[in-house]
Amino acid sequence: xxxxxxxxxxxxxxxxxxxxxxxxxxxxxxxxxxxxxxxxxxxxxxxxxxxxxxxxxxxxxxxxxxxxxxxxxxxxxxxxxxxxxxxxxxxxxxxxxxxxxxxxxxxxxxxxxxxxxxxxxxxxxxxxxxxxxxxxxxxxxxxxxxxxxxxxxxxxxxxxxxxxxxxxxxxxxxxxxxxxxxxxxxxxxxxxxxxxxxxxxxxxxxxxxxxxxxxxxxxxxxxxxxxxxxxxxxxxxxxxxxxxxxxxxxxxxxxxxxxxxxxxxxxxxxxxxxxxxxxxxxxxxxxxxxxxxxxx
Numbered sequence: 001x002x003x004x005x006x007x008x009x010x011x012x013x014x015x016x017x018x019x020x021x022x023x024x025x026x027x028x029x030x031x032x033x034x035x036x037x038x039x040x041x042x043x044x045x046x047x048x049x050x051x052x053x054x055x056x057x058x059x060x061x062x063x064x065x066x067x068x069x070x071x072x073x074x075x076x077x078x079x080x081x082x083x084x085x086x087x088x089x090x091x092x093x094x095x096x097x098x099x100x101x102x103x104x105x106x107x108x109x110x111x112x113x114x115x116x117x118x119x120x121x122x123x124x125x126x127x128x129x130x131x132x133x134x135x136x137x138x139x140x141x142x143x144x145x146x147x148x149x150x151x152x153x154x155x156x157x158x159x160x161x162x163x164x165x166x167x168x169x170x171x172x173x174x175x176x177x178x179x180x181x182x183x184x185x186x187x188x189x190x191x192x193x194x195x196x197x198x199x200x201x202x203x204x205x206x207x208x209x210x211x212x213x214x215x216x217x218x219x220x221x222x223x224x225x226x227x228x229x230x231x232x233x234x235x236x237x238x239x240x241x242x243x244x245x246x247x248x249x250x251x252x253x254x255x256x257x258x259x260x261x262x263x264x265x266x267x268x269x270x271x272x273x274x275x276x277x278x279x280x281x282x283x284x285x286x287x288x289x290x291x292x293x294x295x296x
Contacts, residue, residue: 003286007050014049014074017067021124035105035113040078043096048073048189054283055193055208059200068128069141069192075121076149077185082114084158121145133196140195148188157181169248175217183216210273211284218266218292221259224249228256230296263292
């Protein structure tokens with residue numbers, strides 16, 4: 001299946017599943033529920049759920065068993081965007097080409113919507129019956145997602161990012177920050193897909209971890225490149241916002257061409273990690289190329 005069709009199929013699948021988990025906005029508290037739906041169903045590339053489905057496909061896991069984990073990881077991602085956009089964080093007014101959650105509603109509602117999505121993610125992992133997962137698998141998924149989301153992962157990375165504004169980091173420091181802020185949730189998506197496999201072998205898990213590590217960094221590098229090259233209409237958020245805040249980026253540290261070269265090196269590392277997988281891993285291979293070449 002061509003990548004474009006595969007992306008569309010996965011996006012439609014996870015969007016349908018997400019809508020089933022979200023409370024209807026006609027139910028009280030109506031504003032909170034409306035904000036949750038606004039934040040979660042307002043578009044987006046769904047890269048993390050697609051990676052999760054693709055990992056499952058590489059291991060022969062039925063897609064129906066992956067809907068719950070795919071929803072959980074996207075809920076965490078959506079919550080993080082809502083909170084990142086707040087005035088106390090990045091203070092952005094545009095996300096995916098429309099007003100950010102706190103602009104469309106208000107700051108208090110946006111905070112609560114993010115909190116609700118964060119906790120709903122773990123409810124899904126704990127209770128979704130379609131996952132057909134053993135209790136030990138569910139526990140591993142909960143732990144994996146919690147670690148990737150909290151102080152050891154995404155939240156810790158955001159704290160490092162805030163502290164780094166206006167400073168010059170080494171390449172190693174920048175990579176550490178983004179392994180947490182961006183890479184941790186991408187790695188979690190791949191790992192959740194792997195944990196869903198009842199016959200996962202240690203060598204497969206190690207190879208998929210290497211793949212996830214490479215594309216997690218490549219994803220952030222591409223974001224930094226797009227912040228320089230793309231316009232606001234294409235990005236769906238303000239262009240040049242990182243430079244305006246004097247944030248350390250791969251482009252400021254390596255230069256534009258150096259950042260592009262680094263992204264391509266990581267893409268090759270991702271492909272090499274999948275050497276022992278057959279054609280069932282082709283979606284993962286194509287996703288790596290998509291991540292380093294995407295336009296938004």
